[in-house]
Amino acid sequence: MFLPLFALALGAMLLAVVLPYRALHLGGRMVLFLSALFVIGMTCHGELTALKPHPRQLTRFYLTIAFGGMLGGLFVSLIAPQIFPGYYELPLSMIVSAVVVLAVLWRDKSSSLYRSRYAWKLLAASGLIVVLAATLARHAAATAQTTRVMVRNFYGALQVFDYVSGSEIVRSLRHGAIVHGAQLTDALGRRRAITYYNPASGVGAAMRATQSLGSQRVGVVGLGVGTLAAYARRGDNYRFYEINPLIVTLARTQFTYLGDCAGTTDVVLGDARLSLNAEPPQNFDLLAIDAFSGDSIPIHLLTREAFAIYFRHLKPDGMLAVHISNRYLDLAPVVKQSSAYFGRDARIIDTHSNDQHVDYGATWVLVGTAQKFSDPALQSASAIPATHIQPWSDDFSSLYPLLK
Numbered sequence: 327m328f329l330p331l332f333a334l335a336l337g338a339m340l341l342a343v344v345l346p347y348r349a350l351h352l353g354g355r356m357v358l359f360l361s362a363l364f365v366i367g368m369t370c371h372g373e374l375t376a377l378k379p380h381p382r383q384l385t386r387f388y389l390t391i392a393f394g395g396m397l398g399g400l401f402v403s404l405i406a407p408q409i410f411p412g413y414y415e416l417p418l419s420m421i422v423s424a425v426v427v428l429a430v431l432w433r434d435k436s437s438s439l440y441r442s443r444y445a446w447k448l449l450a451a452s453g454l455i456v457v458l459a460a461t462l463a464r465h466a467a468a469t470a471q472t473t474r475v476m477v478r479n480f481y482g483a484l485q486v487f488d489y490v491s492g493s494e495i496v497r498s499l500r501h502g503a504i505v506h507g508a509q510l511t512d513a514l515g516r517r518r519a520i521t522y523y524n525p526a527s528g529v530g531a532a533m534r535a536t537q538s539l540g541s542q543r544v545g546v547v548g549l550g551v552g553t554l555a556a557y558a559r560r561g562d563n564y565r566f567y568e569i570n571p572l573i574v575t576l577a578r579t580q581f582t583y584l585g586d587c588a589g590t591t592d593v594v595l596g597d598a599r600l601s602l603n604a605e606p607p608q609n610f611d612l613l614a615i616d617a618f619s620g621d622s623i624p625i626h627l628l629t630r631e632a633f634a635i636y637f638r639h640l641k642p643d644g645m646l647a648v649h650i651s652n653r654y655l656d657l658a659p660v661v662k663q664s665s666a667y668f669g670r671d672a673r674i675i676d677t678h679s680n681d682q683h684v685d686y687g688a689t690w691v692l693v694g695t696a697q698k699f700s701d702p703a704l705q706s707a708s709a710i711p712a713t714h715i716q717p718w719s720d721d722f723s724s725l726y727p728l729l730k
Contacts, residue, residue: 332369332427333454335362336420340458343417344465366423373430411476412469412483413502417462424455475580481570486580492682496520499551499576506573507551509581510684516582519556520684522616522651528675528690529614532647533557534703536611542589545610545639547598547627548617549573552583555591562589565608567598569617599632608639616649625723628657633664646670646693655728659713661691667717671696673707 339362342355350358379387406415428451431437439448470476474497475486485500494515498508508521523529533554536542541561546554549568558564564587568574574593577584584591594601598617602608613636617624626632628648636646646665650657658674665672670693678687692699692707699707715727 328365328369328372329427329431331365335365336424336458338362339416339420340461344461369427370423373427373434376434377430407478407480411478412466412485413478414466417466421455421459421462424458428452428455475576477572477576479570479572481572484572484576486576491684494682494684496684497581499573499581505686507553507581508684509551509553509583517556517586519553521553521686522649522688523553523556524677524680524685526677526685527688528677528692528707529554529616529647529649529688530557531675531703531706532612532614532645532690532692535698535701536645538701538703539611542611543609545602545608545613547602547613547615549577549593550616551581552577552587552591554614555583555587555589558587558589558591560588563592564589565592565594565610567594567596567601569595569597571595599626599635602635602639605639610640610644612645612647613640614647614649618649618652623655623657623725625718626720628660628664629718629720629723630664630667631720633668637668637670643695643698645698648691648693649688650691651687651689654730655725656730657728658689658691658710659715659728660718661693662710662713663715663717665693670694671699672710673699673704674710675707 338358342350342358402415431439432448434440439451473485473487477484482501486497487500488495488497488511495511496508497511499506505521510516510518510520519525519530542559544554544562544564546564546566549566550573552566555564574595615627617627640646648661650661662672672691672693674689674691676689679685691710692704716722716724
């Protein structure tokens with residue numbers, strides 16, 4: 327029963343890999359991939375069970391299986407990030423699984439493919455594998471051709487690519503399916519803050535509110551392409567905290583925000599919470615937390631203990647800006663409760679994309695004193711509704727109550 331389903335599962339996965347990410351809803355994509363994984367797993371485990379030797383050799387049999395699992399884990403965790411610029415393990419695994427199943431069936435006396443007794447079946451199966459491999463290879467090649475830079479390390483795969491938006495050429499950095507920042511490429515536009523950090527956004531409002539005090543000292547958790555450096559003026563200092571060294575390299579070589587910055591910039595490499603915890607108070611006027619990778623939530627940056635570190639580095643009237651844009655989770659209550667624990671007010675600014683789609687809709691929670699929110703630049707900030715969720719700490723966190 328599972329052999330026809332095996333071929334169907336590979337075909338469905340091929341379709342999901344080749345289709346643009348937004349062409350298939352997340353729920354449908356999850357069902358498709360998980361169902362295909364189940365079918366392929368059942369097929370391979372079924373053939374593995376059929377190959378089980380005499381009980382006297384079972385120790386070697388199970389040891390071989392365990393050793394193969396270890397090799398697979400090492401390949402995905404350590405080797406693939408070093409030899410592949412993108413996530414090529416999935417298409418490679420699809421091809422290899424098809425070849426292995428075909429090879430096993432060719433040696434299985436109970437199979438109609440045994441020793442090519444039915445040559446046309448063998449040819450048909452081989453042809454389908456060739457089509458699978460050729461389609462996946464063509465898709466990978468097409469993706470590489472439209473990408474300026476494709477690199478990968480332990481933290482994931484990164485792509486830099488250019489696209490046209492109206493009359494503008496935009497250069498974008500993508501981590502998987504998530505855009506981590508973009509920049510206009512013309513001489514004038516490249517100094518403009520766009521995407522989630524445009525002047526109408528919450529962090530843009532926070533910038534204006536803190537710039538009125540004179541020279542500005544800003545901390546940013548999560549470098550991205552360095553967009554926030556576009557707000558710096560002469561005499562300002564911007565300190566970025568970034569865990570991924572490839573992000574730093576791309577921000578310096580493919581984008582110009584850091585190079586064009588009118589003030590001074592520092593980049594601290596490492597986990598932001600650990601770095602901040604080890605540093606003396608930085609006296610930031612503004613500290614922006616923007617270390618989210620789409621729906622991957624860095625819980626250790628949103629706990630009460632993390633906020634204690636943030637407030638230690640802020641001036642008494644300084645502001646904390648937390649980027650919480652998310653399709654599936656409402657993180658505002660978590661920020662509100664962690665802020666309230668330290669006697670700070672938290673308000674939200676939610677904006678929408680502009681017509682040119684270079685200024686993205688974004689949700690920022692701004693945290694400061696009640697007096698700070700009287701600043702005209704923060705008039706668009708609104709109160710966060712009361713909530714009864716349990717506050718997050720290093721010992722407790724739960725995403726379930728935050729599902730939209």
